[in-house]
Amino acid sequence: MVYVTRRAFFCAAHRYYDQSLSSEKNREQFGPCVNTHGHNYELEVTVVGEPDEKTGMVVNLTSLDAIVKKRVIDILDHKNLNVDIEEFKSVVPTTEMIARYAWMRLENCIEGATLYRVRLYEDPTLFVDYYGEGEHAG
Amino acid sequence: MTHLTFVSEFNSYHRMRSEALDDAENTRIFGKCANPSGHGHRYRIEVTLAAKVTEKRPYVLPRTEISRLVEEILAPKLRHRNVDEVFGPGFVSSGENLAKAIWNLIETELTTEVSLISVKVVETRKNAFVYREESKNSSRQLLI
Numbered sequence A: 001m002v003y004v005t006r007r008a009f010f011c012a013a014h015r016y017y018d019q020s021l022s023s024e025k026n027r028e029q030f031g032p033c034v035n036t037h038g039h040n041y042e043l044e045v046t047v048v049g050e051p052d053e054k055t056g057m058v059v060n061l062t063s064l065d066a067i068v069k070k071r072v073i074d075i076l077d078h079k080n081l082n083v084d085i086e087e088f089k090s091v092v093p094t095t096e097m098i099a100r101y102a103w104m105r106l107e108n109c110i111e112g113a114t115l116y117r118v119r120l121y122e123d124p125t126l127f128v129d130y131y132g133e134g135e136h137a138g
Numbered sequence B: 001m002t003h004l005t006f007v008s009e010f011n012s013y014h015r016m017r018s019e020a021l022d023d024a025e026n027t028r029i030f031g032k033c034a035n036p037s038g039h040g041h042r043y044r045i046e047v048t049l050a051a052k053v054t055e056k057r058p059y060v061l062p063r064t065e066i067s068r069l070v071e072e073i074l075a076p077k078l079r080h081r082n083v084d085e086v087f088g089p090g091f092v093s094s095g096e097n098l099a100k101a102i103w104n105l106i107e108t109e110l111t112t113e114v115s116l117i118s119v120k121v122v123e124t125r126k127n128a129f130v131y132r133e134e135s136k137n138s139s140r141q142l143l144i
Helices: A023-034 A061-076 A095-106 B023-034 B063-078 B083-087 B095-107
Strands: A002-014 A037-049 A114-123 A126-130 B002-014 B039-051 B115-124 B127-131
Touching (some): A023 B063, A037 A061, A095 A126, B002 B083, B039 B095, B063 B083, B063 B095, B095 B115
Antiparallel strands (some): A037 A114, A114 A126, A126 B002, B002 B039, B039 B115
C-alpha cells in the first residue's frame, strides 16, 4: 500500500463560543479564542491504495485537487465559519471539528483510493489528525 | 478518534555524557557532542494527544490547557535551561531520553479522557526522535 498526501489551503474566521454557556464560562474555557479571529489553514489529505498498474498512481492528483477544492476549500475559504457554515452555527468550529467536517465531505468521494487521514494545521504550532470513526480508526 | 498535536520550541543547553562510561569512551562514542563545555539546540517538541471529540466536547484539549502545558510544564524545564541538570543527575540527554522525559512530564498532567500518543523531539534539521508506548495505543499515526 502507498500513502499519498496532498495539501490545500484556505483562510477563514472563527471563534470558540458555546451558545449553551454564559460568556464568562466561555471565556474561562476558551480564553482569547472567544474573540473572532482567523487562520491560514493548511489541509493535508492522505489517501491509501495500491498504485494502478498502468499509471503507477494511487490517485490522480489533479482529480484529488478538484474534489478537495469543490467539497471543502470553495466552501470554507474566506468565510466566517460560525456565521456562514450551517454545520458550525450550533457546533464550535474548533480545528478538531473542521477536520472532521472535511473528512465527512471527502470520505466517499475519492475514486480508486481510500481516505486515510485528514490533517488540519491551524498554524505551525497546532494541528489535528482525523482518521474517521471506523473499526480501526484512532 | 481525533489526534491533536501542539508544537513548541525551546533553546536549551546540553552535552552528551554518560556516567556509565569513562572520559575516553564518552569522547569515542559521542564525539563532538561530548564537548566538556557543552552546546545547545533549538529543540522542537511535538506532543500528540488523542480523545473522543463530540459536539458537546469539541476539542481534544482546551486551548487554555495547551497553553498551560507549554508555559507551565515544558517551558520551566526547557526554555534556556541546562537539560542535563534539569533531568539529572545521571541523565544522558539524548533525543531519545528527552522524548521519554517529556512524555513523563505531560502524561501526569492529563485527565482520563485524553491519551498521550507520542512525543517527538526534533533536535536539529537532521534528526528527530519519537517516543511512543506501543502497548497503550493502536494508533494509525504515520510517523513521517
